[in-house]
Amino acid sequence: MQINVNGKNKECPTETSISKLLESLDIDNRYIAVELNHKIVPRKQFNEEILQENDSLEIVTFVGGG
Amino acid sequence: MEDTVLKLGKYEFNSRLFVGTGKYQTFDIMKEALAASGSEVITVAVRRANIGGKPGESLLDHIDKDKYTILPNTAGCYSADEAVRTALLAREMGISDLIKLEVLGDKNTLLPDPVDTLKATETLVKEGFTVLVYTSDDPIAAKRLQDAGATSVMPAGAPIGSGQGILNPNNIRIILETLSVPIIVDAGVGTASDVTVAMELGCEGVLLNTGIAQAKEPVKMARAMKLACESGRLAYLSGRIPKKLYANASSPLKDF
Numbered sequence: 001m002q003i004n005v006n007g008k009n010k011e012c013p014t015e016t017s018i019s020k021l022l023e024s025l026d027i028d029n030r031y032i033a034v035e036l037n038h039k040i041v042p043r044k045q046f047n048e049e050i051l052q053e054n055d056s057l058e059i060v061t062f063v064g065g066g
Numbered sequence: 067m068e069d070t071v072l073k074l075g076k077y078e079f080n081s082r083l084f085v086g087t088g089k090y091q092t093f094d095i096m097k098e099a100l101a102a103s104g105s106e107v108i109t110v111a112v113r114r115a116n117i118g119g120k121p122g123e124s125l126l127d128h129i130d131k132d133k134y135t136i137l138p139n140t141a142g143c144y145s146a147d148e149a150v151r152t153a154l155l156a157r158e159m160g161i162s163d164l165i166k167l168e169v170l171g172d173k174n175t176l177l178p179d180p181v182d183t184l185k186a187t188e189t190l191v192k193e194g195f196t197v198l199v200y201t202s203d204d205p206i207a208a209k210r211l212q213d214a215g216a217t218s219v220m221p222a223g224a225p226i227g228s229g230q231g232i233l234n235p236n237n238i239r240i241i242l243e244t245l246s247v248p249i250i251v252d253a254g255v256g257t258a259s260d261v262t263v264a265m266e267l268g269c270e271g272v273l274l275n276t277g278i279a280q281a282k283e284p285v286k287m288a289r290a291m292k293l294a295c296e297s298g299r300l301a302y303l304s305g306r307i308p309k310k311l312y313a314n315a316s317s318p319l320k321d322f
Binding site: 005006007027028030031032033035043062064065066 | 096
């Protein structure tokens with residue numbers, strides 16, 4: 001199925017949790033926050049939250065800034 | 067002379083210099099500069115994680131989180147809604163409930179949008195954030211932000227990254243006389259004397275990034291900024307002599 005991650009379309013198997021997605025994208029999950037369809041998903045729900053067709057995710061982290 | 071600690075809500079700091087982590091050539095130079103600055107608070111930005119490429123090094127792997135308090139910013143936000151969303155995402159990372167609120171009005175000047183800055187301050191205070199808010203040096207805007215519950219009001223000395231120093235010390239003085247929350251000069255600092263000017267005026271601290279990160283020798287400049295901050299603070303606490311028009315001899319009158 002298709003999902004959108006950080007503005008890019010991605011193919012993703014059904015029954016994929018957020019944790020699985022992060023793993024498949026090689027994203028270090030220590031310092032990130034995730035929005036699913038514009039709502040923040042608490043870290044403790046990453047394992048339970050299963051993605052649906054056309055879901056839109058924003059995965060953000062800290063970078064250098066002033 | 068004994069100084070008091072800088073209190074920002076539940077946080078207490080000995081260093082009054084806050085520094086950013088942007089625009090460094092390498093993480094190693096950044097780390098050395100942060101150490102040389104003596105800062106205890108460092109700012110970071112929130113951006114999309116890198117996907118589809120090689121996993122880049124994480125900024126936070128290069129920062130000793132026991133040593134530094136992380137102050138996430140909302141840089142690059144042009145509306146209250148965007149800034150609130152960014153602040154909520156920053157807090158979700160579980161490192162800090164501090165936020166350096168920045169709502170910009172325009173891409174060329176990077177000056178703050180006063181209306182949306184106020185709106186976002188109100189919302190984030192209600193959400194329980196410790197809000198340190200970037201503003202222009204307008205004393206009325208500054209007062210409104212204090213009234214909205216900001217923990218610290220942070221007037222710009224000059225536009226972000228411009229290195230022009232404290233362009234209107236009179237406005238900063240009025241802000242210092244009118245407000246009771248800690249005032250931290252944020253933005254516009256180009257060199258050590260700019261930091262000293264801010265501290266001599268009685269500001270509680272200075273926040274800067276570009277002045278160190280883009281100096282030819284960032285680590286040396288970081289140390290210069292540290293000394294300037296301490297020096298200005300000490301001069302402020304010492305009570306300077308009033309300025310006079312005419313001379314006043316330092317030696318006793320000649321009596322022979």
